[in-house]
Amino acid sequence: MKKIIIAIDGYSSTGKSTIAKRLAKELGYIYVDTGAMYRAVTLYAMNNDLYTDDLDREGLIERLDDVKVRFVFNDTLGYGETYLNDVNVEEAIRSMDVSNRVSAVAAISEVRKKLVKEQRAMGQEKGIVMDGRDVGTVVFPDAELKLFMTASPEIRATRRYKELLNKGQEVTFEEVLKNVTDRDYIDSHRKDSPLVRAKDAIVLDNSDMGKNEQFERIYNHAMRMI
Numbered sequence: 001m002k003k004i005i006i007a008i009d010g011y012s013s014t015g016k017s018t019i020a021k022r023l024a025k026e027l028g029y030i031y032v033d034t035g036a037m038y039r040a041v042t043l044y045a046m047n048n049d050l051y052t053d054d055l056d057r058e059g060l061i062e063r064l065d066d067v068k069v070r071f072v073f074n075d076t077l078g079y080g081e082t083y084l085n086d087v088n089v090e091e092a093i094r095s096m097d098v099s100n101r102v103s104a105v106a107a108i109s110e111v112r113k114k115l116v117k118e119q120r121a122m123g124q125e126k127g128i129v130m131d132g133r134d135v136g137t138v139v140f141p142d143a144e145l146k147l148f149m150t151a152s153p154e155i156r157a158t159r160r161y162k163e164l165l166n167k168g169q170e171v172t173f174e175e176v177l178k179n180v181t182d183r184d185y186i187d188s189h190r191k192d193s194p195l196v197r198a199k200d201a202i203v204l205d206n207s208d209m210g211k212n213e214q215f216e217r218i219y220n221h222a223m224r225m226i
């Protein structure tokens with residue numbers, strides 16, 4: 001079977017990672033969550049007094065060489081967990097504190113340059129499903145299959161809210177909705193690699209679509225190319 005690159009981009013909390021993980025598992029591909037990488041850099045900034053109330057942009061840029069983000073495959077989970085300087089941060093990077101700060105960190109060109117380089121290296125052998133905001137436009141503009149996922153902000157916030165409650169995080173629906181819309185705004189309006197649909201991406205609005213239906217559609221697209 002031919003190995004391809006599958007790029008899944010889209011707005012926050014559209015279920016990109018759920019679909020991407022399942023697709024990677026079915027195809028025997030590697031799954032890379034690029035959002036986790038931006039979240040890990042944000043956590044580094046928070047842990048090192050570079051982002052409490054305000055972001056110390058220059059301070060973070062200066063220390064970027066000390067930030068090592070990698071994925072370690074977990075057999076039970078079936079995908080790689082995120083490590084920041086050898087510490088498993090898979091859970092810590094999903095907190096609201098990180099979610100509320102990550103888009104400002106992701107707007108720094110130096111941060112993007114470092115992470116995009118690492119993402120390209122991971123996809124060198126193809127056979128990869130990567131999700132994020134700029135995978136089909138910047139990281140792999142020649143990806144064989146590109147998807148762009150969207151859904152209404154209320155539906156996305158509801159899904160995310162339930163997910164966070166299940167994880168035991170104390171949040172309100174309003175807080176989650178604000179985070180989702182704020183991030184979308186910052187991500188779509190930044191100068192470097194804004195969130196836009198690649199011209200050749202297939203758009204998937206999953207506001208009224210179940211997980212299985214979404215998966216079947218994407219899987220069929222992928223199988224036609226492999």
Ligand code: C5P
Nearest residue numbers: 034035036038102103106132133134183
């Ligand atoms: O995918 P996730 O919601 O975890 O991403 C968190 C944030 O990381 C996004 O809101 C965005 O600011 C940033 N991001 C990005 N480029 C990517 C992936 C994520 O700027 N390729």
